Amino acid sequence: MRLCDEDIKKWILKKKLIITPTPNMKKIHGATIDIRLSNKFRIFKKSHDAIIDLNKSSENIKSVLKKNISDEICIADNKSFILKPKNFALALTIEKISMPNNLVGWLxxxxxxxxxxxxxxxxxxxxxxxxxxxIVLELFNAGNFILALTPGMFIAALSFEILSGFSSKPYNYKNRSKYFNQESIISSLIYKE
Structure with missing residues (x-):
């Protein structure tokens, strides 16, 4: 069952669902809560010879990914990040989400x-x-216009579903959960699988 707006508010106020900084309750609509874009982005370098062969060993993938194929940048809050048509970048949300073991979220x-x-x-x-x-956002401009993305803008919405019970193996269960407590834009860690 998906949480409605009033239930999202209750879960946040009771600290069952923790969103930091505490969101503006006016940004909870129907069954979603709006979240904002931070000023951190990861851009990928153009390369015509880099091949990431996902069928190779994890060491092979790790060696390619460690070759500095992207850069993390931080832009001023009053500036915009420019995303050209057919370009891909990673970005980060301002909000930090802490999910209980009986709730799943959808971005x-x-x-x-x-x-x-x-x-x-x-x-x-x-x-x-x-x-x-x-949350790391995977931004892609599929349109024909250059898009200027400004830190603090509402970029996405989250909804939440109650599970039938408490998860016996939640994300934080694994000793080495790849992206747990993520505060920056971490590139792919597929080689850790």
Whole structure:
């Protein structure tokens, strides 16, 4: 069962669902809460010879990913990040989310931004039970216009579903959860699988 706006407020006020900084309750609508874009981005270097062979050993993948294929940048709050058509970048939310073990979250883009071609996640829109950290957004400009993204803008919405019980193996259960307590934009750690 998906939480409605009033239930999202209750879960936040009772600190069952922790969102830091505490969100403006006016940004909870129907069944979602709006979240904002931070000023941190990760941009990928253009390379015509870099091949990441996902069928190779984890050491091979790790060696390619460790070759500094991207840079994390931080822009001033009053500046904009420019995302050109057909370009991909990672970004971070301002909000940090701490999920209880009986709740799963879903990240969705805003319709008004999608209508301009902005995708905010490629496939990873689930926020697992037991997750803690800031959310990395997978930005892609599928449109024909250059998009200027400003820190602090409302970029996405979260919704939440109650599980049938408490997860016996939540995200924080594993000793080495790859992205747990994420505060910065971590590149792919697929080689740790």
């Amino acid at each position: 969705d883009g805003r319709s008004s931004l999608a209508r301009l071609g902005l995708m905010i996640h490629m496939t990873s829109h689930r926020i697992d039970p037991g997750w803690n950290g800031k």
